[in-house]
Amino acid sequence: MTDIPNRVWNHKWKIDPIVRSLIDTDFYKLLMCQSVFRNNRDTQVTFSLINRSKSVPLANLIDEGELREQLDHIRSLSLSRGESTWLRGNTFYGKRQMFRPDFVEWFENVRLPAYHLERVGDQYELTFEGSWPEVMLWEIPALAVLMELRGRAVLNEMGRFELQILYARAMTKLWEKVEKLRKVPELRIADFGTRRRHSFLWQDWCVQAMGEGLGSSFVGTSNCLIAKNRDLEAIGTNAHELPMVYAALAQDDAALARAPYDVLADWHEEHEGNLRIILPDTYGTEGFLKNAPDYLAGWTGIRIDSGDPATGAEVAIRWWQDRGEDPTKKLVIFSDGLDETKILELYNQFAGRVRVSFGWGTLLTNDFRGLAPDDGLAPFSLVCKAIKANGRPTVKLSDNPNKAMGPASEIARYKRVFGVGDQKAMDVVV
């Protein structure tokens, strides 16, 4: 029997919205948003899309009208009752009422602010301006929309069978990774792949495949909507935007040097246990740890998000030992450019020496490398970052100069203030 009403309904859609919920975003965005809502509600910020893969001519691939329709659709979204209930009623990281009533009430009424879109050459300039807690909500959906629209442009050229084989191959590819990972039952892996996913449906499939294949080794997803729909743990802590904005707001070099620790002092007040995870690399891991206040060594763990991950973990282990902490009790979360081989390699190197966990991103939810003509579906390095706060430029150094951003003069100043010397450049895959 053909399902006539369903078919008619499907043909009535004017667009196929990519982001259909305000909680189709990373959990750490909401945690950070609450923190910003409390501490820096009136800070004015500018976020901007940056395509680090210049070889992908987004403006040639994606129709501007379609992009506007998708972004406009996101601006029409508001928190649904069920989503609000989930935020209010769910237990996150073992804690009830993680999200305070005043924040949820604000979130229920929020609409995403206006965007500025302009074609420049074969790229788009896409920026968002306004109060920090509102603008920051654009990052993940904006990235997901760009990534998926670029994918759709390629998929539009493919026949019905080519599509079926494409997804058959992608499923097989992911499942073969899962089969390798399931051989290590003590692994702990979460999905961190929302922002650069192939598509929402594909991410949702990947999450289900991870759950089916890895059982309790799959600890959850950073995607709140998928966590809610599939009754999974929502995973995530905090990101570079906090120290970047705090640093930009600093009035002098002394305040700048303090800024990354101010972020964690605020966080320390708000969170405990597994949410106390240091992200040390914004202005260089070595200097950050050397100058860190003692209470940070008591935190639960660290997230390694740039530079050579094994080196970063060794630095953290030495730092804990120097501060009289037992590294075997500490959590090390690897989250940069992971694939199954790297995951197993890092696991083998660090299991037993620390508690190891992985936030697997783009190569979990978008490994379409080699599956389309001219590799047209390969993921690429797209980010959306705070570039200004209260009119002042932001800076990121990270442990990989290829990931650095900001005006050259400010980068030089930050390097001086944070004592960052030579850094090893590494390719940014995704």
Place this chain on the structure above:
Amino acid sequence: MTDIPNRVWNHKWKIDPIVRSLIDTDFYKLLMCQSVFRNNRDTQVTFSLINRSKSVPLANLIDEGELREQLDHIRSLSLSRGESTWLRGNTFYGKRQMFRPDFVEWFENVRLPAYHLERVGDQYELTFEGSWPEVMLWEIPALAVLMELRGRAVLNEMGRFELQILYARAMTKLWEKVEKLRKVPELRIADFGTRRRHSFLWQDWCVQAMGEGLGSSFVGTSNCLIAKNRDLEAIGTNAHELPMVYAALAQDDAALARAPYDVLADWHEEHEGNLRIILPDTYGTEGFLKNAPDYLAGWTGIRIDSGDPATGAEVAIRWWQDRGEDPTKKLVIFSDGLDETKILELYNQFAGRVRVSFGWGTLLTNDFRGLAPDDGLAPFSLVCKAIKANGRPTVKLSDNPNKAMGPASEIARYKRVFGVGDQKAMDVVV
């Protein structure tokens, strides 16, 4: 929207019938059936299922009750109006009214005769007795039912995701074969995979994949129902059962020696063009060709279905040359145990020397080797053959002694009458 009526309907099914149409069978069965209907309508035959793969314990894998339900369902089938119209109105091999009105009228009223099913050890004994044109219609559906029920027994143990990955892998596997084959645009390949297919839906998918991937290189399918549903050419000529029964009916050695030629004399009267294809191996290709009447050298081509295929084709080429025929005008159809590597190898060896064509069977529609635990879905060698005609045993020698069948004393007699000497034994894969 959940499609409630569809879901309710699906849950009402008492069984999921494997064969749902009398034309879900090979085209050559219908051509042969018409010939038998005209020439040997009252011959009484016994067909029997033979599992040449003793390592597959069919009676342990398949529930007897389920098997009976499937076979009973087939006995409830009759030709539908649309099927009858297709047989009457369609053009087959360029000819209108290939099926004569008296035959179609008989076919419209036919019901498949009773079966005899008994468990013997870990195998089933399954036989069919009655008039030849009716009993012969059991062969293909009986094989398809056994093969698919064995597959279902294995699939029943698999989880939802395992199933999805299984078919993703099988699709990828077939598509990779198609991609190799499409590099040779002059290829001509038909689907011959009905009898030992993984399932009807899978065969239907394989046919679509071949059409999509190979374009005009895919010349059609032996499956009448799929040919009808998908507007494809129905492909096939004749099979060993004709010479086997004609031979069994022969009253003395002289008549036996003539029997295979009698078959083709009848066929010559009924068919022309691309349907005049010699199947020479029933009692040894060499002897058959040596003693063949001259008019057979004028036939369109030959089908190589046992023994080493390259050797068989070389023998045919020499035979045509000896009889003053131009081999480059002749069609050679390879149909035994093909896979894409063998197809390309044979194509490269014979393209230009003869017109080459391929009937791709089990490894097209059932290559699930390596895809299930303990290789539980690998195809195996199941056949259903005429074993008696008017009370006398049938014999098949073929060009591979591992495919020979019949009582030992009769095999010896046939070898003497047809002058078959030593033969090279070859593994029977499927």
